[in-house]
Amino acid sequence: MNAEITDYTAFRAALEAMDKPRCVQLARQLLEANAHDIVGLYTKILAPVLNSMTDSESGHPAAIWREHVRSGIVRTVIECCYPFVLAERAARQTTADKGKVVIVSPTDEFHELGARMGSDFFTLQGYEAIYVGANTPKAELLQGLALEKPAYVVINAVNFYNLFKIKKIVAEIKERLPGQRILASGNAFYHDPELFRQIGALAVIRTPDDIRQLEEEHA
Amino acid sequence: MSVSLKIAVRFLKSSRGQTILIVLGIAIGISVQIFIGSLIQGLQKSLVETTIGNASQITVVSKADDKLFTDADRVMQAIRQTESRITALSPVLDQAGLATNGDETGSVLLRGLDFAAAEQIYALADRIVQGRLPSAVDEAIIGKGLQAEWGVAIGDALDVTVAGGKRLTYTICGVFDLQVQSLNTSWFLTTLASAQEQLDQAGRVTSIEMQVDSGDVFLADTIAADLQALPELKDLAVTNWKAQNEQLLSGLNGQSISSIMIQVFVVVSVVLAIASVLAISVMQKSRQIGILKAMGIKSRQASLVFLYQGLILGVLGGLAGVVLGLGLAYSFTVFARNPDGTPVIALLIDPAFFFLSFLIAVTASSLASLIPARKSARLDPIEVIRNG
Amino acid sequence: MANAIELSGINKIYGTAIQTQVLFDIDLAFEEQSFNSIIGQSGSGKSTLMNIMGTLDRPTSGTVMIGGIQTSNMTKNDLAVVRNETIGFIFQFHYLLPEFTALENVLMPYLIKHNKPTAEVRERADELMELVGRSKVKNNKATEMSGGQQQRPALARALIMTPRIILADAPPGNLDSDTTEIIYDILRQVNGQFKTTFIIITHDRKIAEKADRIVEIRDGRISLDVTRPMI
Numbered sequence A: 001m002n003a004e005i006t007d008y009t010a011f012r013a014a015l016e017a018m019d020k021p022r023c024v025q026l027a028r029q030l031l032e033a034n035a036h037d038i039v040g041l042y043t044k045i046l047a048p049v050l051n052s053m054t055d056s057e058s059g060h061p062a063a064i065w066r067e068h069v070r071s072g073i074v075r076t077v078i079e080c081c082y083p084f085v086l087a088e089r090a091a092r093q094t095t096a097d098k099g100k101v102v103i104v105s106p107t108d109e110f111h112e113l114g115a116r117m118g119s120d121f122f123t124l125q126g127y128e129a130i131y132v133g134a135n136t137p138k139a140e141l142l143q144g145l146a147l148e149k150p151a152y153v154v155i156n157a158v159n160f161y162n163l164f165k166i167k168k169i170v171a172e173i174k175e176r177l178p179g180q181r182i183l184a185s186g187n188a189f190y191h192d193p194e195l196f197r198q199i200g201a202l203a204v205i206r207t208p209d210d211i212r213q214l215e216e217e218h219a
Numbered sequence B: 001m002s003v004s005l006k007i008a009v010r011f012l013k014s015s016r017g018q019t020i021l022i023v024l025g026i027a028i029g030i031s032v033q034i035f036i037g038s039l040i041q042g043l044q045k046s047l048v049e050t051t052i053g054n055a056s057q058i059t060v061v062s063k064a065d066d067k068l069f070t071d072a073d074r075v076m077q078a079i080r081q082t083e084s085r086i087t088a089l090s091p092v093l094d095q096a097g098l099a100t101n102g103d104e105t106g107s108v109l110l111r112g113l114d115f116a117a118a119e120q121i122y123a124l125a126d127r128i129v130q131g132r133l134p135s136a137v138d139e140a141i142i143g144k145g146l147q148a149e150w151g152v153a154i155g156d157a158l159d160v161t162v163a164g165g166k167r168l169t170y171t172i173c174g175v176f177d178l179q180v181q182s183l184n185t186s187w188f189l190t191t192l193a194s195a196q197e198q199l200d201q202a203g204r205v206t207s208i209e210m211q212v213d214s215g216d217v218f219l220a221d222t223i224a225a226d227l228q229a230l231p232e233l234k235d236l237a238v239t240n241w242k243a244q245n246e247q248l249l250s251g252l253n254g255q256s257i258s259s260i261m262i263q264v265f266v267v268v269s270v271v272l273a274i275a276s277v278l279a280i281s282v283m284q285k286s287r288q289i290g291i292l293k294a295m296g297i298k299s300r301q302a303s304l305v306f307l308y309q310g311l312i313l314g315v316l317g318g319l320a321g322v323v324l325g326l327g328l329a330y331s332f333t334v335f336a337r338n339p340d341g342t343p344v345i346a347l348l349i350d351p352a353f354f355f356l357s358f359l360i361a362v363t364a365s366s367l368a369s370l371i372p373a374r375k376s377a378r379l380d381p382i383e384v385i386r387n388g
Numbered sequence C: 001m002a003n004a005i006e007l008s009g010i011n012k013i014y015g016t017a018i019q020t021q022v023l024f025d026i027d028l029a030f031e032e033q034s035f036n037s038i039i040g041q042s043g044s045g046k047s048t049l050m051n052i053m054g055t056l057d058r059p060t061s062g063t064v065m066i067g068g069i070q071t072s073n074m075t076k077n078d079l080a081v082v083r084n085e086t087i088g089f090i091f092q093f094h095y096l097l098p099e100f101t102a103l104e105n106v107l108m109p110y111l112i113k114h115n116k117p118t119a120e121v122r123e124r125a126d127e128l129m130e131l132v133g134r135s136k137v138k139n140n141k142a143t144e145m146s147g148g149q150q151q152r153p154a155l156a157r158a159l160i161m162t163p164r165i166i167l168a169d170a171p172p173g174n175l176d177s178d179t180t181e182i183i184y185d186i187l188r189q190v191n192g193q194f195k196t197t198f199i200i201i202t203h204d205r206k207i208a209e210k211a212d213r214i215v216e217i218r219d220g221r222i223s224l225d226v227t228r229p230m231i
Helices: A003-017 A020-032 A038-057 A065-080 A081-090 A113-125 A138-148 A162-178 A195-199 A209-217 B001-016 B014-051 B072-082 B115-122 B144-150 B181-186 B193-200 B214-228 B246-284 B286-294 B299-336 B351-368 B368-377 B381-387 C044-051 C075-084 C101-113 C119-131 C147-159 C179-196
Strands: A100-106 A128-136 A152-156 A180-183 A202-207 B058-062 B087-103 B104-113 B126-131 B139-143 B157-162 B166-176 B187-191 B207-212 B236-240 C005-012 C021-031 C035-039 C061-066 C087-090 C165-169 C195-201 C215-217 C223-225
Touching: A003 A020, A003 A038, A003 A065, A038 A065, A038 A113, A038 B001, A038 B236, A065 A081, A065 A113, A081 A113, A081 A195, A100 A113, A100 A138, A113 A128, A113 A152, A113 A180, A128 A138, A128 B286, A138 A162, A138 B299, A162 A180, A162 A195, A162 C223, A195 C035, A195 C223, A202 A209, A209 B236, B001 B014, B001 B286, B014 B299, B014 C075, B058 B181, B058 B214, B072 B087, B072 B207, B072 B214, B072 B246, B072 C035, B072 C165, B072 C223, B087 B115, B087 B193, B104 B115, B104 B157, B104 B181, B104 C215, B115 B207, B126 B181, B139 B144, B139 B181, B144 B181, B166 B187, B181 B187, B187 B193, B193 B207, B214 B236, B214 C005, B214 C061, B214 C075, B214 C119, B246 B286, B246 B299, B246 B351, B246 B368, B286 B299, B286 B381, B299 B351, B299 B368, B299 C075, B351 B368, B381 C044, B381 C215, C005 C195, C021 C044, C021 C195, C021 C223, C035 C044, C035 C179, C044 C165, C044 C195, C075 C087, C075 C101, C087 C147, C119 C147, C119 C179, C165 C179, C179 C195
Parallel strands: A100 A128, A100 A152, A152 A180, A180 A202, B104 B187, B139 B166, C035 C195, C035 C215, C087 C165, C165 C195
Antiparallel strands: B058 B207, B058 B236, B087 B104, B087 B157, B087 B207, B126 B166, B139 B187, B157 B166, C005 C021, C005 C061, C215 C223
């Protein structure tokens, strides 16, 4: 526990200072030293640090600027972790044979770090994660799905207003691509356990455990 | 000030042009109504005045064959005591006769008048065009018609032969003009005392002539009937001008009715005009009424907005109408004049009639605003909100 | 927290010969002091819903409770009182009375109830004009103001009776987004300061996503009803 708290504090300090090299270095050190695995790094350090900072800084005149810079840094950290993701998957002796998973956010949804982390969770679980990213137009999404025929599509939303859009997208996917399994993720869903059902998704994904549970239920 | 009144005033102010037009419309209508009313009333008054203003309106005559009666003083006292509406009482001794002036002869009515009493009926003092009123027993005055016909001069003597062949001689001391041709050529006036003495009829008269209060002229018939009932008059007959002027009366009546009809139609058109303008104004203001209702104005308050508008328009229009009517009447009397400078028609400026017209304007426009008021009360705010 | 407005089983059918159903079995309640928005395409029935919530329109069936009081059996006059005292409206097209100045418009709901303004309420009207940032134009006639300028006095007017509920219909999307945002900040401030319940009907995403709860109406039904996640 103590080690975890120290790691958290160190990373927070670096991110607060917007020290990008230090952040990347810290993350790599933690993974190399096996102090954390990918999931641990993402869920216990990166996400909490980022959220805590967004909270404490609201009201700062340059809050959005600073949030964007820090998000950029965290994004770099995540990208730098990709070799470790692959290594971890290899160590688990799983291969990408469970099919494709498309991770996507609708138009006007610009928060994507959560979705990006989630795509790594799918990779670790043995899926070929196709991360499409933020602000994806509906038509593109439908076309892509028709082409890729993924096992799952994960639609991500942080801004709760996008739920209305997602509901429409889900309805359209179901109409155009019957049988396509649709998952929901993102902060907009987590406070209300019924929301994913209301927008028509099969389940809501927050942690790697949710992915495993999904496999059990829909095997 | 209630919120409805405040809104009404603001609505009227904000569409100033429209308000001025309505007020002007009411004013013109009311002024025409006032003008026509005053004109007809003035016309009738002057007509009645010409006809009976200088004539006996109620006359007591004898039923006896000789047409004479003796107790004139007692009868006059009884009349005075019972009837306060009588303004003039004048005993008269009449005798038809034949006047001669040299070769010329003409029938005349020899009338013995109590000039002091008769003055109130005939206003002879003002109507003497030459000379003076008679005072001595052998003095008389004649009309200007007879004077012109015979070329009589003041101081000339004329003979009058009365029934029974009695020949009387009078010195002409004055000439009168009663503005009625027949009277100007036939009346031969002397004092009552003179007539009674010369005709040997001491203490006797042939009639008592009366006038009533000017406001009661048209009640002459009922007053006459009242007088007839007096015990002192039981052997006498009472006649009145209305019984003798039926044609005039029906003419006046017809005139009054047509005048009232005109006035009614003018007022009706004013009412219709106000009602239609206010109805349009409800449409124009429906947005405002709708939003006021959304803000919680009650239907009663909403209808009051339009009732107040009607009332205000009525008061303004009525006042302007009275002023305009007065102006019209005034300019008519000032500019429409006879060559001698008298007005063609003397309009009757009656404050009570003007006030009545004002009240009509106010009442009419208030009534006219009832329909828009009802519309406003019924207006559903949702119609306005929904349709933008 | 108690409900400021509670709708249950609301149906609305227009027309007699040709019937058009606009709302279908709507059950919807808004908590006191909450800040909500209702979204939906034009023709979705959201404006009808607002009019029913504001007692301007009556549902064909179903009940409307305002502040816990049933409104179905109220007379027109009772409803007028409810609107006057409990609900502040901000309409889509501003709807200031053009015959009156901005300040007089703000005072109007008070005048409807009391006929005469007191010194206190005048002061309050001035403060509200200050709050909405329009004290400089308070003596201008509404006709002398642009649509956007009318919006803030309209807000002050909605607030003059300290209503429990403010119903706002689409503060227009045709304004530039800065103005919209300022208005929004004012609404939020009022919500915090006066504990007023806000229900805002809009197509504008920028407005809707600031609410704590968004209800989407689609084809006369509630298609989605979501609350803002607590971070």
